[in-house]
Amino acid sequence: xxxxxxxxxxxxxxxxxxxxxxxxxxxxxxxxxxxxxxxxxxxxxxxxxxxxxxxxxxxxxxxxxxxxxxxxxxxxxxxxxxxxxxxxxxxxxx
Numbered sequence: 217x218x219x220x221x222x223x224x225x226x227x228x229x230x231x232x233x234x235x236x237x238x239x240x241x242x243x244x245x246x247x248x249x250x251x252x253x254x255x256x257x258x259x260x261x262x263x264x265x266x267x268x269x270x271x272x273x274x275x276x277x278x279x280x281x282x283x284x285x286x287x288x289x290x291x292x293x294x295x296x297x298x299x300x301x302x303x304x305x306x307x308x309x310x
Contacts, residue, residue, distance in 0.1 A: 236270040245271035
């Protein structure tokens with residue numbers, strides 16, 4: 217098994233269950249899934265993460281208990297991926 221540097225995330229799987237919080241530190245839930253875009257006709261181009269799924273509904277949808285639209289945030293809104301949390305920019309309400 218490969219050694220991992222403490223405090224360094226080395227795979228997307230390591231992001232599962234991390235807390236998701238906004239830039240002010242407000243906790244939004246935990247990350248339960250990553251959504252990607254992938255074109256099998258373009259095998260030279262790897263999948264690209266487009267959204268994160270978080271919160272209780274995201275968890276229930278992932279394990280197949282509930283069919284509902286989970287909470288998602290565009291990957292472009294992620295401002296930091298830290299060993300202890302994923303920090304996102306929330307939309308500013310007008």
